[in-house]
Amino acid sequence: TTTVSRRAKKLTIGLIPADGIGKEVTPGARQVLEALPNIDGDSPSFNFINLDAGFEYFQKNGTALPEKTLEIMKNECDGALFGAVSSPSHKVAGYSSPIVAMRKHLDLYANVRPVVSVASEKDFNQKHVDILIIRENTECLYVKQERQVTDELTGLKVAWAERKISEYASRRCGKMAFEMALGRDKLRQSTPLEKRFWKGKPKVTIVHKSNVLSITDGLWRETVRGVKENDHKYDSVDMEEQLVDSMVYRLFREPHYFDVVVAPNMYGDIISDGAAALVGSLGVVPSANVGDNFVMGEPVHGSAPDIAGQNKANPIAAIRSAGLLLEHMGFHQQALCIYNAVDDVLRRGEVLTPDLGGRATTQQVVDAVIKLVT
Amino acid sequence: TTTVSRRAKKLTIGLIPADGIGKEVTPGARQVLEALPNIDGDSPSFNFINLDAGFEYFQKNGTALPEKTLEIMKNECDGALFGAVSSPSHKVAGYSSPIVAMRKHLDLYANVRPVVSVASEKDFNQKHVDILIIRENTECLYVKQERQVTDELTGLKVAWAERKISEYASRRCGKMAFEMALGRDKLRQSTPLEKRFWKGKPKVTIVHKSNVLSITDGLWRETVRGVKENDHKYDSVDMEEQLVDSMVYRLFREPHYFDVVVAPNMYGDIISDGAAALVGSLGVVPSANVGDNFVMGEPVHGSAPDIAGQNKANPIAAIRSAGLLLEHMGFHQQALCIYNAVDDVLRRGEVLTPDLGGRATTQQVVDAVIKLVT
Ligand SMILES: CC(C)[C@H](C(=O)O)[C@@H](O)C(=O)O
Ligand SMILES: CC(C)[C@H](C(=O)O)[C@@H](O)C(=O)O
Numbered sequence: 093t094t095t096v097s098r099r100a101k102k103l104t105i106g107l108i109p110a111d112g113i114g115k116e117v118t119p120g121a122r123q124v125l126e127a128l129p130n131i132d133g134d135s136p137s138f139n140f141i142n143l144d145a146g147f148e149y150f151q152k153n154g155t156a157l158p159e160k161t162l163e164i165m166k167n168e169c170d171g172a173l174f175g176a177v178s179s180p181s182h183k184v185a186g187y188s189s190p191i192v193a194m195r196k197h198l199d200l201y202a203n204v205r206p207v208v209s210v211a212s213e214k215d216f217n218q219k220h221v222d223i224l225i226i227r228e229n230t231e232c233l234y235v236k237q238e239r240q241v242t243d244e245l246t247g248l249k250v251a252w253a254e255r256k257i258s259e260y261a262s263r264r265c266g267k268m269a270f271e272m273a274l275g276r277d278k279l280r281q282s283t284p285l286e287k288r289f290w291k292g293k294p295k296v297t298i299v300h301k302s303n304v305l306s307i308t309d310g311l312w313r314e315t316v317r318g319v320k321e322n323d324h325k326y327d328s329v330d331m332e333e334q335l336v337d338s339m340v341y342r343l344f345r346e347p348h349y350f351d352v353v354v355a356p357n358m359y360g361d362i363i364s365d366g367a368a369a370l371v372g373s374l375g376v377v378p379s380a381n382v383g384d385n386f387v388m389g390e391p392v393h394g395s396a397p398d399i400a401g402q403n404k405a406n407p408i409a410a411i412r413s414a415g416l417l418l419e420h421m422g423f424h425q426q427a428l429c430i431y432n433a434v435d436d437v438l439r440r441g442e443v444l445t446p447d448l449g450g451r452a453t454t455q456q457v458v459d460a461v462i463k464l465v466t
Numbered sequence: 467t468t469t470v471s472r473r474a475k476k477l478t479i480g481l482i483p484a485d486g487i488g489k490e491v492t493p494g495a496r497q498v499l500e501a502l503p504n505i506d507g508d509s510p511s512f513n514f515i516n517l518d519a520g521f522e523y524f525q526k527n528g529t530a531l532p533e534k535t536l537e538i539m540k541n542e543c544d545g546a547l548f549g550a551v552s553s554p555s556h557k558v559a560g561y562s563s564p565i566v567a568m569r570k571h572l573d574l575y576a577n578v579r580p581v582v583s584v585a586s587e588k589d590f591n592q593k594h595v596d597i598l599i600i601r602e603n604t605e606c607l608y609v610k611q612e613r614q615v616t617d618e619l620t621g622l623k624v625a626w627a628e629r630k631i632s633e634y635a636s637r638r639c640g641k642m643a644f645e646m647a648l649g650r651d652k653l654r655q656s657t658p659l660e661k662r663f664w665k666g667k668p669k670v671t672i673v674h675k676s677n678v679l680s681i682t683d684g685l686w687r688e689t690v691r692g693v694k695e696n697d698h699k700y701d702s703v704d705m706e707e708q709l710v711d712s713m714v715y716r717l718f719r720e721p722h723y724f725d726v727v728v729a730p731n732m733y734g735d736i737i738s739d740g741a742a743a744l745v746g747s748l749g750v751v752p753s754a755n756v757g758d759n760f761v762m763g764e765p766v767h768g769s770a771p772d773i774a775g776q777n778k779a780n781p782i783a784a785i786r787s788a789g790l791l792l793e794h795m796g797f798h799q800q801a802l803c804i805y806n807a808v809d810d811v812l813r814r815g816e817v818l819t820p821d822l823g824g825r826a827t828t829q830q831v832v833d834a835v836i837k838l839v840t
Binding site: 338345365 | 553554555557563607610612613620623624625626627628629630632633634675676677678679680681682684685688707709710711714715716717718719732733738739740742743744748768
């Protein structure tokens with residue numbers, strides 16, 4: 093269902109745990125990948141390469157993303173798993189977010205974020221959530237073209253940032269959204285109607301704020317609309333729009349209203365954290381940074397310095413991100429195997445980390461998933 | 467508690483119902499103002515002037531905000547009440563949001579948005595909400611400096627918007643936040659401890675995304691922090707920070723964690739709609755656009771074309787906005803009288819519009835408030 097689909101038998105995966113709990117959850121995800129059974133004799137084997145990046149690395153070495161990490165990713169890896177990065181609490185000269193830089197340098201143009209609450213089909217209710225957020229991942233305010241000037245008369249500072257929206261990036265991100273809407277629909281068709289949460293046509297919701305940003309969000313909106321309007325392939329997909337403020341309101345009032353949501357970078361960042369709040373914990377929401385030639389899995393949560401080093405971080409977002417990595421590399425069966433194992437662990441509710449109200453350690457959750465994977 | 471404080475005995479208020487349900491809720495708010503009792507012989511009398519603006523007006527007259535409306539506001543009015551404005555669903559040449567323009571032309575630099583759930587002190591729980599959002603109201607992406615270019619090689623469009631953050635605007639907005647935090651605290655002190663929801667020191671949460679926008683949000687962050695750090699007056703106010711994505715997550719997970727929240731324009735827009743979702747309906751959340759010389763009340767909701775003209779719009783946001791208008795003009799007793807009447811109507815739950823699960827009409831809710839106001 094995506095543009096990425098390379099099915100090597102041996103996959104080289106870069107592991108970039110980076111900061112805080114990233115260092116605890118990434119090894120867990122690795123263990124799950126290593127434990128995958130050889131489904132239909134078709135599963136890949138893995139070769140992992142540990143790579144440096146992050147704020148801690150910056151503090152020791154003066155750079156948050158060493159050239160070598162990027163080079164190895166580009167030249168030796170089929171994909172990567174990222175952990176989490178800490179943000180300096182004060183402005184630090186020379187520091188720049190490594191995750192934003194990796195997305196850009198590897199041209200990982202769509203950030204795919206499925207947000208799903210765990211419920212058996214019996215439990216479906218108005219608050220059930222099964223949303224796929226596609227976040228544009230290369231531009232908007234994330235181009236980081238900022239400058240500061242000092243007003244000569246007043247001596248006061250004025251800062252400016254540029255927000256970029258291009259037809260090129262909007263189109264490929266929009267295309268990803270419609271493709272994935274079709275993919276979800278296909279998967280649903282193989283489920284009996286009464287077991288489906290979403291029973292209608294697939295739907296793509298376009299998020300923007302073109303009532304204020306008529307040129308930039310206007311271009312975003314028209315370009316994404318154009319993806320459907322210019323291609324009969326997407327005739328079966330409904331399309332609607334939400335202003336970003338209403339989107340957040342509606343997300344909380346009627347989450348069951350949304351199927352696939354596509355948004356510019358910054359709105360997508362905010363919306364996905366908002367959606368995570370609906371499914372119990374940021375600790376269960378995965379993402380994949382997807383480009384045409386590379387995929388990088390990344391939990392949506394941060395480095396959580398408050399709980400780092402205590403072996404109680406939830407590894408589920410990282411494990412699911414490993415699943416997304418496989419899915420976007422064409423290993424659908426293997427991805428499903430991971431998703432199902434995780435869903436089972438969550439549904440049973442016996443082995444949960446504290447963010448979900450349990451008392452299990454990171455490793456205990458990893459072990460519970462591995463038991464169900466194999 | 468604010469920088470605006472003029473206590474004329476006769477107030478001239480501009481009424482700008484604008485579009486959709488704005489035309490139904492604004493007259494309701496007017497009726498409540500007219501029904502106010504003469505508390506301690508100190509209440510103002512009102513003179514209302516109807517003023518044009520909005521998308522419907524644009525469609526007939528080619529402008530969404532006639533010069534005359536601005537002139538009358540500036541020269542004849544002490545304050546104003548705005549209704550709601552429709553957004554064109556497609557790009558319309560020459561159209562520009564009148565509410566954004568009014569905020570700018572009248573220099574209404576802070577948008578004050580109290581979001582409170584109705585509960586008696588017995589009901590206080592983890593999900594109780596009593597948050598005051600202070601949204602910067604003049605800059606950020608709302609400066610609307612946008613441009614579009616066509617790439618010569620590819621023929622594809624690229625659009626740019628400027629985001630402005632100034633020390634000047636950040637400081638006065640930050641000052642408003644700390645002033646209002648002190649004001650809330652003072653009001654609380656006059657309530658017995660067991661009846662207070664917020665029992666600790668007042669707190670200001672600064673929202674930003676300086677891990678990505680180190681220059682613009684960096685300037686915002688440092689300037690707002692500086693307001694407290696450079697003035698002992700605010701020693702009693704706690705200060706903390708949230709990245710905008712975590713802010714939205716936390717808002718939903720732990721709304722009781724927040725007291726006063728101060729945010730740049732766009733984040734403030736999104737957060738206030740998000741917070742509204744926590745208190746039952748956008749239809750109950752008011753705002754005041756506050757400048758040093760003018761205040762304009764404005765419900766946070768939009769023009770709601772789907773229910774316009776059916777006499778079922780919730781007038782409470784508009785009525786509370788009239789209360790905020792009075793509060794920021796220095797009529798605290800009169801504002802309190804409106805807030806209490808509205809709280810009573812909500813608590814009784816007998817006369818509610820459909821958005822809150824009731825069957826009452828707009829006018830019935832207005833009448834219920836008026837009965838309790840007098
Ligand atoms: C760490 C930060 C730069 C990042 C972002 O804003 O993209 C994070 O919030 C995310 O969502 O992946
Ligand atoms: C109508 C729109 C321009 C406005 C805004 O974005 O400020 C509205 O959403 C609001 O919150 O008052």
